[in-house]
Amino acid sequence: MGQSFTPGSAPDQPLAQIAQGRGYTYGCAVTARLIAEEPDFAALVAREAGLLVPEYEAKFDTLQPEQGRFDTGPLDALLRWAEHFRKPLRGHALIWHNALPDWVPPVLAESRARAQGVMEAHFDHVLAHTRERIRDWDVVNEPIANPPGSDVPEPPGNSGDLRDSPWLRALGPDYVAIALRAARQRDRTLRLTLNDYGVEADSPPAEEKRRRLLRLLRSLRDRNVALDAVGIQGHLQMREAFSPAIFSAFVKDIRALGLQVLITELDVREVKPPVGDFVARDSAVAQRVHAFASAAFEGGARTLLTWGISDRWSWLHREQTVALDPGDVHRGLPYDWELNRKQMWRALARAFLGQGVG
Numbered sequence: 001m002g003q004s005f006t007p008g009s010a011p012d013q014p015l016a017q018i019a020q021g022r023g024y025t026y027g028c029a030v031t032a033r034l035i036a037e038e039p040d041f042a043a044l045v046a047r048e049a050g051l052l053v054p055e056y057e058a059k060f061d062t063l064q065p066e067q068g069r070f071d072t073g074p075l076d077a078l079l080r081w082a083e084h085f086r087k088p089l090r091g092h093a094l095i096w097h098n099a100l101p102d103w104v105p106p107v108l109a110e111s112r113a114r115a116q117g118v119m120e121a122h123f124d125h126v127l128a129h130t131r132e133r134i135r136d137w138d139v140v141n142e143p144i145a146n147p148p149g150s151d152v153p154e155p156p157g158n159s160g161d162l163r164d165s166p167w168l169r170a171l172g173p174d175y176v177a178i179a180l181r182a183a184r185q186r187d188r189t190l191r192l193t194l195n196d197y198g199v200e201a202d203s204p205p206a207e208e209k210r211r212r213l214l215r216l217l218r219s220l221r222d223r224n225v226a227l228d229a230v231g232i233q234g235h236l237q238m239r240e241a242f243s244p245a246i247f248s249a250f251v252k253d254i255r256a257l258g259l260q261v262l263i264t265e266l267d268v269r270e271v272k273p274p275v276g277d278f279v280a281r282d283s284a285v286a287q288r289v290h291a292f293a294s295a296a297f298e299g300g301a302r303t304l305l306t307w308g309i310s311d312r313w314s315w316l317h318r319e320q321t322v323a324l325d326p327g328d329v330h331r332g333l334p335y336d337w338e339l340n341r342k343q344m345w346r347a348l349a350r351a352f353l354g355q356g357v358g
């Protein structure tokens with residue numbers, strides 16, 4: 001029997017517990033620095049999240065800053081903290097066009113063999129080091145080219161479905177399959193995930209990006225390339241339209257390929273300048289989040305992570321290209337600057353419970 005409560009409310013339990021009670025998983029991105037330096041933030045994550053993902057400690061530039069020199073210190077600190085609280089931690093991300101140290105692109109450009117060697121040496125070290133503790137990796141992050149009309153459209157000249165990247169230039173379009181096979185060869189029980197964004201909205205660019213991602217997934221399936229799951233990042237933008245029916249159908253299309261679907265980086269970017277007072281803004285964000293999460297769950301997603309948990313430490317505040325004017329922050333995460341729950345928290349709780357937005 002589902003818990004019943006008055007509209008607009010939600011049981012006063014951690015999201016992890018609410019989600020787990022209905023067969024879902026809720027988690028969030030964390031950084032080793034915040035966990036070490038902000039005890040209130042750490043306590044909040046320990047209470048609310050059932051799954052963790054490092055915001056950048058498991059990326060190439062952090063793990064292998066120089067060729068052959070690995071630095072797993074920040075990731076190990078997060079793994080120790082996660083282990084203390086008995087929380088799993090997912091890996092993000094082995095291969096990406098961003099967060100590459102300066103040494104990588106020129107070495108990849110030397111030859112196909114050198115590029116394959118760099119990928120395999122990275123996987124050898126990282127997958128062996130984390131084998132007992134990370135059982136789910138974003139093996140390739142953001143492989144799909146942004147269509148015309150996107151926020152950051154692919155530069156002219158790139159005609160394919162795949163985004164231009166040092167990996168594509170070195171290994172060709174097959175680099176995605178090469179990476180997935182390399183990960184599977186090193187750990188047969190690892191859950192291999194492809195992670196991407198810009199496929200959530202009801203817009204022509206998002207529709208085209210959904211088509212491109214599905215073409216890649218079907219191609220990988222037709223070639224029996226190892227892949228277990230798709231991560232849909234969920235960096236929602238209030239300026240974009242959203243259709244629950246379109247999005248849940250997309251999730252079902254992915255599930256129909258035999259793949260699990262995770263929402264991996266949910267947060268909400270408001271319009272600039274935001275409209276209304278905090279109550280109005282939080283209500284609008286909560287309604288979008290409830291519609292999105294409910295559509296994802298209806299489509300078959302069972303795991304949802306937010307990209308952080310408090311507006312105060314969101315990349316939306318740090319990243320100057322998306323930040324609001326000084327003195328204001330996007331209200332796109334479940335907790336506000338002072339670590340108070342917001343309507344978005346209740347929206348997520350009610351979505352996990354299968355309740356209306358209230």
Ligand code: G3I
Nearest residue numbers: 031055056059092098099141197233235265307314315318
């Ligand atoms: O911690 C170091 C600090 O010691 C150093 O002094 C400083 C100098 O630049 O860098 C700090 O590291 C920064 C790190 O965030 C922690 O703040 C890196 O420079 C910076 O590049 C890194 O940005 C991250 C970005 O990915 C690139 O890795 C953001 O935190 C993170 O939120 C963002 O997350 C991405 C996902 O991985 C993929 N999806 C989109 C999402 C948002 O862009």
